[in-house]
Amino acid sequence: MPFEEKMTWVSLVVAVAVPIWYVATMISRLQSTHAADIAFQRPLITAIIASVVLTVIGAIVMSIGTSVTATIQGRKPEDEIDRKDERDKTISRRGDLIGFYVSTAGVVGVLALTMLEYEYVWIASALYLSFAVGTLVGSVVKIVSYHRGF
Amino acid sequence: MGKPTRVTNRIRALRFAAGEMTQADLADKVGVTRQTVIAIEQGRYSPSLEMAFQIARVFDVPLDDVFQYPQEG
Numbered sequence: 001m002p003f004e005e006k007m008t009w010v011s012l013v014v015a016v017a018v019p020i021w022y023v024a025t026m027i028s029r030l031q032s033t034h035a036a037d038i039a040f041q042r043p044l045i046t047a048i049i050a051s052v053v054l055t056v057i058g059a060i061v062m063s064i065g066t067s068v069t070a071t072i073q074g075r076k077p078e079d080e081i082d083r084k085d086e087r088d089k090t091i092s093r094r095g096d097l098i099g100f101y102v103s104t105a106g107v108v109g110v111l112a113l114t115m116l117e118y119e120y121v122w123i124a125s126a127l128y129l130s131f132a133v134g135t136l137v138g139s140v141v142k143i144v145s146y147h148r149g150f
Numbered sequence: 151m152g153k154p155t156r157v158t159n160r161i162r163a164l165r166f167a168a169g170e171m172t173q174a175d176l177a178d179k180v181g182v183t184r185q186t187v188i189a190i191e192q193g194r195y196s197p198s199l200e201m202a203f204q205i206a207r208v209f210d211v212p213l214d215d216v217f218q219y220p221q222e223g
Contacts, residue, residue: 002183077175085182087195146185149155149194 003066003081005146008095010058012139014051019132022047026125035119044124051132091145099138104118106130155196158218162191164209179208 006022025043067077110126165171173191177184180201189195190205197205206216 002185005185010200043183079178083181083183085186086198086201087186087189088183 001060002088002146004084004092006062006066008139008142008146009056009061010062012134012143014054014058015139016111016137018047018051018054019129019136021050021150022125022128035121038119038121040121040124044128047128091142091150092146094150095138095142098141099133099134099136102137103130103134106133118135154181155193156191156220157196159190159216160218161205161216164211164214164216168209176205176208180204 021044026038026040029038029040029043063081066080070077070080106126107130108124109128113123113126161176165173165176168213173187174184177187180187181204182201186195186197190197202213206213209216
């Protein structure tokens with residue numbers, strides 16, 4: 001598996017796990033508090049920071065794992081980690097573009113929520129989930145492209 | 151697993167003719183990942199013209215001896 005694909009798996013796992021935690025937290029709070037009074041700021045900031053931190057940790061773990069595997073197989077670790085060819089770049093661009101379209105569609109929905117004067121919690125959550133789903137879709141497109149070709 | 155490209159190639163045969171060169175050796179010579187060589191061999195990825203020339207140069211053969219494209223109709 002190319003190192004870029006491993007990093008895509010890290011993004012995918014983070015893009016699934018963190019939004020699930022955020023949505024679960026919001027649902028539990030909405031059961032006891034009215035949407036207008038809900039404190040969404042802390043969970044939202046936690047989710048954003050957690051996404052960054054978990055991605056960095058995932059990158060470190062993948063780098064160490066790839067280095068160890070490459071050393072065992074008698075290959076240079078830097079060749080495995082640093083080598084990024086035109087196929088990796090094309091797949092990355094393709095996934096990012098489709099993810100961007102998905103995020104953009106979500107942002108249009110956020111605009112609609114804003115014009116309809118929904119509570120801040122809905123607007124902020126929809127905006128966050130637009131980016132999260134965009135990242136998720138982009139990661140899936142990349143992994144499918146790696147395996148099925150394009 | 152589908153084959154999204156109509157470009158076919160003889161890389162596998164050329165590797166064996168070149169002293170059973172491994173996919174990893176070819177990847178190192180061209181400067182790509184081994185997975186990209188595998189994807190090209192299996193017809194899951196069409197390389198750029200530049201990479202195609204680099205591959206042909208490794209085997210010291212013309213481009214047409216490595217990659218083929220079927221006639222229309």
